[in-house]
Amino acid sequence: MTRTHWAAVVAVVLALLFAGAATVASAGGGDSAGAATPTADSADAGFARDMAVHHQQAVEMSFIVRDGTQDDEVRRLAYDIANTQANQRGMMLGWLDLWGLPKVAADSEPMAWMAGDAKGGHGGHGGTGHRAEDGSLMPGMATKADVERLDKAVGKQAEIEYLQLMIVHHNGGISMAKGCVELCSVGAERDLAAGMVAAQESEVALMVDLLHKRGADARS
16 A cells, blocks of 8 residues: 555645646635635635545545556546546645645534535535544545455456445535535635536546446445
8 A cells, every 4th residue: 555655645746736826826816806815614615625635535545446456447537536636635725725724624523614514415415424534424435444445355346346435425525516616705616616516427427337337336
């Protein structure tokens, strides 16, 4: 796992560097003049913090499956997900830096920015949630046991495990992103969230098809 973790770290660092200039330009001046900087308990900050954590797990799982299979289709998908989500994670962390806000909110639970609705599915968008390692609930997150099972799998079984986990993970992320589209005040962040919804819905459809080719179904 050392090589996998190192690759994930490199991807995130490169994303942070790449996204820096765009982050300052978009979050600093993309909205109307005089717009207030988001507060620590705002939907903008909460979404950026929580989705950064959510994306990091997707990056980790994607690098795991790239080491566990030689299938070109799945490896290409995993690379695309890791690259895209590492870049987006860099943007969100950059916004928090720009706003002078902490990347971890010690005094509030994950998903508090959605007033608790996301834990059951915001606005009826639904989706199951899994307990994170710290016991908190975030939509679609794989458990530690899920990730360990993926890490031990190889070949076709690794592909199926990854696709099943990532479909649930994407559906949770879609629910969170729809919440930001409705609740966030920074235009650039709403646009990013809307883009996440469209891209991840498309990837879910692709992953369902890839599962069917392998004689498996998505988990409910």
